[in-house]
Amino acid sequence: MSREQMKVRLAAATPGPWAASPYIVYGEQDDTERVRVTSQHDSPDYNTAEMVLPKDADLIAYAPTDLAKLHAALDAVEALHRPIQEDFITALPCIREECECENECPTEPLPVCRHCWGQLEQIDPYFGEQHHVSEVMWPCPTFTAIRDALGEDQ
Incomplete structure (x- = not known):
């Protein structure tokens, strides 16, 4: 996978910011805490990832911002x-x-x-x-x- 392909996927994703909000899934075996990850972008396509473990929610919510920063850093190094x-x-x-x-x-x-x-x-x-x-x-x-x-x- 090339960096250009990664950038295309990142650009095509729903714009942020994204947020994670906890909720409890009742009726499951252990009433496990889960997190809902949503785009806070004003869009008719409201995107939600539900049933996400809390340890995964921050990764998902911050991935677009983190990836954009990493690509910018790599672009700067490659420009040199x-x-x-x-x-x-x-x-x-x-x-x-x-x-x-x-x-x-x-x-x-x-x-x-x-x-x-x-x-x-x-x-x-x-x-x-x-x-x-x-x-x-x-x-x-x-x-x-x-x-x-x-x-x-x-």
Whole structure:
């Protein structure tokens, strides 16, 4: 399930706010307390989830708000961690500074994470010339962790 599909489902749900109100179900074996979860949105389609256990009611009532906040947070992180192309010196003699290219060493564009690359460039402007760049290659560890946690293939 992609994040876009999750957002579509969230947008299609009855708008909030939602609320949970307790009531007792009499006549059952244990007169168990249950909760009714309702949308407080002014809508002709009055939505109710009844017979919900109290421990589940808050989850259901707050899910739309919580999901919207989580999506906004992930959108912010993903806006920072985007692929860009950076030119890297590829010839081994040039990398070792054993060439006579006079600042004309051959380069190749490689995909890196814009944010990760920018952070390392701030720390060390010569990072790309002195170190392996695997830490900033796209997809970066941050983007990969989000994708893997959500079970997304892309």
